[in-house]
């Protein structure tokens with residue numbers, strides 16, 4: 001073991017487990033690529049103010065969990081705690097919204113950082129695949145994103161997840177609700193921290209999981225009863241489109257989410273096999289975010305799915321992904337000359353697209369065959385001096401153990417034929 005360990009709240013992805021993470025990322029990205037979303041990549045850190053303004057000064061993410069630091073040049077940066085603010089910043093910076101083709105649809109995949117108390121499913125470094133549709137107000141776009149996330153999860157074989165759906169209203173109706181809720185909350189018996197939250201961000205109090213708080217929330221005014229006609233109609237249409245697409249959801253009036261930029265549609269994918277960290281993904285509309293970070297009005301919607309928690313959800317449901325074999329052919333040279341010849345064949349096979357590996361380090365037959373077995377290869381190419389003298393190599397089927405000589409110049413064809 002080295003003197004060093006991965007930092008607290010982080011873990012390494014190691015083969016063969018790591019293949020699952022790649023497969024999950026690909027499965028989430030596939031329906032997006034198929035629906036007009038283009039790939040975007042942004043830096044791992046940004047100006048800290050992008051997040052404090054975008055995600056919200058009063059959110060836990062910004063006030064407690066952000067890795068913020070000052071560079072030697074005095075610039076205040078933060079490791080990105082989420083992707084939406086960065087993606088919107090990048091789209092604005094590149095003027096994508098001015099190209100006359102709205103919505104700008106983007107997807108991304110990467111690492112995010114939150115200084116949270118680590119536990120199963122909650123890490124300080126985690127991975128998301130996300131999607132953002134920027135610049136258009138259309139309930140079909142909200143529905144599209146939810147449908148695509150649902151499709152990704154179904155393709156992975158997941159079934160024990162639920163979609164929670166809510167509308168948080170807009171800048172017309174939410175302030176009226178906020179006042180009403182604040183009035184109600186001020187009359188409750190709450191600790192000092194929560195009372196402060198009532199003043200800064202009363203909606204977040206609805207999200208408080210503690211029984212002492214939840215008990216008192218019975219009878220709290222519901223946003224549903226305060227939505228303006230435009231928000232109501234918008235939400236109704238999102239719901240109808242989801243129903244028409246056969247995507248089941250549950251209305252959850254208390255779903256507020258932990259980021260301040262949301263307006264109207266908000267949703268969360270929760271998995272019942274995950275215990276307390278049950279949210280595998282979430283998102284919603286953020287019609288005001290662009291203006292909050294200095295851009296023009298660009299109503300937008302998006303989501304991010306957590307890769308770590310999606311892998312945990314697969315494990316909870318006992319789903320083994322069918323991962324493609326990493327190696328099809330494993331070459332086992334016996335002796336110096338065979339090493340040179342087989343290395344040449346390995347290169348030829350690889351250039352032809354056949355997944356091939358080689359026994360390095362001058363191992364003997366037994367050790368090399370053990371490596372061939374471990375690699376999961378379907379075939380081994382074995383050659384010693386006598387084979388080479390006859391101009392052949394032995395092609396061995398690793399399952400049946402059958403072995404037959406193949407002429408050196410016919411190896412590629414023989415391998416292709418058998419793998420087909």
Ligand code: HAM
Pocket residue numbers: 081082083084114116121122123124125126127128130131132258259279280281282283284285286301302303304305306307308309
């Ligand atoms: P979020 O709900 O904060 O939303 O994160 C989305 C997902 O990332 C969560 O559901 C969870 O699976 C995963 N996640 C978050 N924190 C952790 C953690 N500490 N450890 C492991 N997984 C975690 C957002 O980030 C928004 N940017 C989503 C969005 C995109 N809204 C609009 N567009």
